[in-house]
Amino acid sequence: MDRRTLSRIDDELNSEEVAELCFLCTDFIPRKRLEGISSAKDLFLKLEDATLLDSSYLTQLFRTIHREDLVRQVQNGSRQAEEADAVPSLSDYRVMLYSIHDDMTEENLDKLKFLLNPKLNRRPLEKSKTALDVFVEMEKSQLISKDDVSGLYKLLLEFDKKLAAVVEKYMQDHRGALTDTSHYQKRPSIPSLESLSVSQPETWSETEDPNNGVRSDATPCPDPPTSPDEEEYYSFTHEPRGLCVIFNNKLFFPESNLGERGGTEKDEKSLNNLFHRFGFEVVVHNNLTADLIESEITKLGQRNFSHDDALVVCVLSHGDNGCVYGIDGKKVQLRALTLPFTSYRAPSLIGKPKLFFIQACQGTLDQSGYLPGSEVKGDAELEADASSSTSNSVPNDADFLLGMATVAECKSFRNKYTGSIYIQELCRQLERAAESSKMEDILGVLVHVNREVSKGVFLNKKQMPEPKYTLTKKVVLKYMN
Known part of the structure; x- marks a missing residue:
């Protein structure tokens, strides 16, 4: 990538957008290496170290955060001879979480933090200014991962069914991949939506639901799935207890x-x-x-x-x-x-x-x-x-x-x-x-x-x-x- 182009892009990105880009890069760059990054220039150096400073990967990043103007700059400033042979794609998991962050109101963010209060330490929650910050804390506590977003799904059902539908769609689209463990060591599978539904399990079938599980707010939704172990009983899983x-x-x-x-x-x-x-x-x-x-x-x-x-x-x-x-x-x-x-x-x-x-x-x-x-x-x-x-x-x-x-x-x-x-x-x-x-x-x-x-x-x-x-x-x- 042309350095002058990267410098111009750095000038046009604010700190919030840089934080969003760092979140999207977490699958390929360890979170610890991304801590403390405050400018796009710093992020570009990390991407370069990881051989990700590529017009294709940058295009995915900027398109996800709705900066088509930067996409054009990347494409105009790229030198094709320097591109990598194969560039990883942004994970659907990160893009799904970003889309929830993008549509989450301040009121709903407060509701999410309130519901998470018994499960996460209060101080990190109080410091979390955006939904992405909350998702990072949930990942650290293993409440969500790319292999298991059912906990987030249940939380969102409490206050915003449209946001919950985004997670539901992700679960539907990745059900087969997540339950196939042949390529992943010790990867837990996402619970099937049949197991999450209580009143109408058959309506969650991909083959029978013409809307692929997505419903408008006017459409009745089943009650939030509840697990007796999670909702009624304190967890005793550690050794020692x-x-x-x-x-x-x-x-x-x-x-x-x-x-x-x-x-x-x-x-x-x-x-x-x-x-x-x-x-x-x-x-x-x-x-x-x-x-x-x-x-x-x-x-x-x-x-x-x-x-x-x-x-x-x-x-x-x-x-x-x-x-x-x-x-x-x-x-x-x-x-x-x-x-x-x-x-x-x-x-x-x-x-x-x-x-x-x-x-x-x-x-x-x-x-x-x-x-x-x-x-x-x-x-x-x-x-x-x-x-x-x-x-x-x-x-x-x-x-x-x-x-x-x-x-x-x-x-x-x-x-x-x-x-x-x-x-x-x-x-x-x-x-x-x-x-x-x-x-x-x-x-x-x-x-x-x-x-x-x-x-x-x-x-x-x-x-x-x-x-x-x-x-x-x-x-x-x-x-x-």
């Missing part, structure tokens, strides 16, 4: 006036074994002061959870209303335990369940009452984890579960030899659900825990656990094979 951290306080400073918590080692062992079987990495902290508990929680909040499916935190200690005690008798507010993992502070946990189980009294009040058929536990082996303060509510943020051994201001009980009433029942019910063929989610498990614990009478008193949650999907814990 995530991190389970257990804070186990048994021995307290004499000046704290808090007694030894006999039996807590049984709770720690039960939780440790159970979450190992669920596929979690388990970390145990024994006998920490309040400052050390908060320090460990702060460090944990700075962890990169990108390769984790969930976080589990268990605290076994004495407590009071809205807090637990360190072994020095100082308080750690429950909010201090949960806030480091909110979306703002731990973006890599966005859209992932954060499960907290607290075995500690929440006050010194007794729950009275006795129902016929209630089981009376041996009083000699029972103790209360009691020693007021803030509420023990979950943060005002999605995807949290706070499982409390007791309601606010009341005692919880622990057997000195076999462990606490709440944690032992929790482990039994989680084991029962894990061994069941049913997909029983954790909220159903906690209902069983509530029922079983409430049947008992401990030191002539009752105990009623209390789960609180902002979960947006179902949590199902099964043993790893």
